[in-house]
Amino acid sequence: MQTDNVTWKMRARVLKYEPETIANLTDRFGHEPSGSELRALESLGLLAPDDIVDVIGNALVNVGKQRLSDLITGTGQAFTTSRGVTGVGNSTTAVGGSDVALLGASQLYKALDGAPTSVTGVITASTTFTGSDANFAWEEWCWAIATAAPVTNASFATATTSGVMVNRKVQSLGTKVSGAVWTLQATATIS
Template sequence: MSDDVFAWHASCEIHKYFAETAAAMTAHLGHEPEGHEIAELVAAGLFAPDDIHVEDGNLLTTAGLGRLTALFEGAGGAVFNNAQAIIGVGSSSTAAVVGDTALGGNGSTTTAYYQGADASYPTQSGGTITVNSTFGTGNANFAWNEWCLGIATGTLTAGGTLASVGTSPLMFNHKVASLGTKSSGAIWTLQATCTIQ
């Protein structure tokens, strides 16, 4: 690669556990599983996703690029750690543009849902950031037509508007694509990877 080329690449992988599987995992554990518990159950061979959807590509927003360069030059601001990392999904199929500041479905928990990352995420290795978030049986039950990563300070509170999730929230990137329709009773996990080269 040329010395003067900056490449941003993002993708996501969604593991879908439909209502019957989610109920069986819940019965096995005695409570609805969290992200790390699902991973342990799958690793042990006790359960497997009912479906896996992989979506490549994601648009780095103007605000996201601004935050990355500000952190690089030491200008400060929130950092992308477990206490401040956000994953959002929404129902809008309006094309993403670099000036986007929130999901197209932003405004209601029936059209968008933002929440924090699972425990121990995000991670970083070799220029690739990985972040995972588990959407439980009662959350984000609508057609997933878009996803994003974001950041905010303060205590993160899941909700249908980016502005309500935390203090000074910012959306890093945005991808519009049909990811499937999540229904009540299902558990879906979304793992996003972002690579800078």
């Protein structure tokens, strides 16, 4: 077994529900369905996304690498239910190691749907963007760690209380419209 190299492999998936699907579910439930309600319907075979976009790859940025180092040495806030954030934006600018936030003119950061899971070097987390959230072209996304309870906001500093962006990926994921609900699910494998 080789122990000299560590790799970061990221895979993500955007589960898309169009406005008509969400309107039908809202009529049925009396409210817009949450991410957990959508996942429950999917697991029962009662619902399938209208579209799915798969994403491969995502670069750790310098401040993200530093946070990982800090966590190994026992300092710094971890990526948890109460501090994990997913951000989406509309910049097509290539990823740079010195990136500290998404670069788009339009962006939105939001807390995780629930606890990220971690099993033997595999971290999985998801965030659902409601019908009124992030209605713009999704060209980039990231994970971040907030220093206080995250709030849904277009400003990285406000959403994360000046937290740390861990990684960033630039790839066209489509244009989200008002009324559509999209969930970004991501899995990082550290080996």
